[in-house]
Amino acid sequence: AQRVPVLLELDEQLRELEKVAPEAARLVELRFFGGLTAEEAAEYLGMDVGRVRRQLRYGQGWLRRAMEPS
Numbered sequence: 001a002q003r004v005p006v007l008l009e010l011d012e013q014l015r016e017l018e019k020v021a022p023e024a025a026r027l028v029e030l031r032f033f034g035g036l037t038a039e040e041a042a043e044y045l046g047m048d049v050g051r052v053r054r055q056l057r058y059g060q061g062w063l064r065r066a067m068e069p070s
Contacts, residue, residue: 013066017059024059027052 018025030036030044038056042049 009067010063013063016066017062021055021058021062024055024062027055028059028063031056 014025014028017028026045027041030041031038034041036044038052039049041047041056042052045052
């Protein structure tokens with residue numbers, strides 16, 4: 001039962017990330033909900049894999065900070 005509030009908070013924070021960094025949000029979704037590797041996401045989106053990895057790190061860090069208890 002505790003997972004539902006966490007998932008709702010994650011969804012809300014992903015929407016916030018999408019406002020400030022839409023590319024990072026999309027890549028986080030592809031990685032964690034779609035199961036794509038950085039290489040697969042790069043190929044799928046026609047992006048450089050280095051850029052994908054940077055955006056993933058940014059998105060993950062942003063979400064980690066946003067999800068920390070205050």
